[in-house]
Structures are given as C-alpha cells and as structure tokens.
Amino acid sequence: MAMAAAEIEELIRAGIPDARVEITDLAGDGDHYAARVVAPMFKGMPRVRQHQAVYAALGGRMGGVLHALQLTTEAPAEE
C-alpha cells in the first residue's frame, strides 16, 4: 500500500501549524519518501519529540501504510 506525497504533506501541515514541508519520492514508487519538516514549534524541542510530533500528525500511518519515510526536522533559522 502506498500514499501520495500530497497526502503526506497535507497531514503534516494539518497537524503542525506553520510547518514548511518538503517531500521527496526517493524511489519513484510512491512508497519510499523523504520528508523535511521545518516548524517554529520545534524550537527548543529534542529531536525525538520533533519526530514524534510528525508521526502524531500522520495519525498512526507511519510504520503501517507508510513504511519508509526518511525524516528530517528542524526549527526555522532565526531571522
């Protein structure tokens, strides 16, 4: 089973306000993605919690329908 990149992006945006999301389809098979999520709420948050916030936004799909999502998270750079 696979998910469309747009669907992943939408879920993350819905769960994390103000997130900047970039999805890359790594294998071109609609099943192996990389996501880079930059969000103000990540500021001062340990990386494990940042990733957990993204997984929460994906609502249980991670590890299930979404097998392979290579995830990078960070807070936006200070202006």
Add this chain to the structure above:
Amino acid sequence: MTDDVHARIQGLVDANPVLLFMKGSPLFPQCGFSSRAIAILTHLGVEFESVDVLQDQGVRQGIKAFSDWPTIPQLYVRGEFVGGSDIMMEMYESGELAQLLADKGVAAQA
C-alpha cells in the same frame, strides 16, 4: 501491550547500556533502516546489544507503544530512548551521538 511484555522490554532496556531493537541480527539485518543503525554503531566502535523483534511478536508490537515510536530500529542508551535510524544518522554526522555515548559513559573503546 500486556504487563508481561512491558516488563520484558523494561528489563532489556535496564540491563543493557546500549541496546538496539532491530529487524534481524547485526550480521544479517533484515531491513535497510536496521542495517544503517548497525553501520552507525559499528563505526562508533561502541559495544551494544540487539534485540531481533522479528523473533518476538510481543516485543515487536510492544516496543512501539513503550517508546511512543512507530518504527524499528529503536536505540536506547542507559535506559533513555534516543530515536530511530534517521535521528541516529543526523546525530552521528553532527558528532552528537559520539558525545551522548561519552556523556553516558559508554564511549567507544580507544
């Protein structure tokens, strides 16, 4: 997750300073993410134990709730959940993982 599984996982985490829950064994990882985690720990030269979740369905499902983390591999250092393979890779590249291991007194053998 049953209390029994929870106690089993807690026991494993408490007993091993560096513990990787993975698919397969260090010599024969059964998934690319587990393979990457092993490569990182091997590069750091740290002694670690591993648990093959494919051999234990209770642990395989239970560890996800235990850590509040949906995927495997999962790295624990001195009882603290560090993260999965993406976090390990980021922390390895930035030097944070070596630093964390040193801070926790499980640095690589010189």
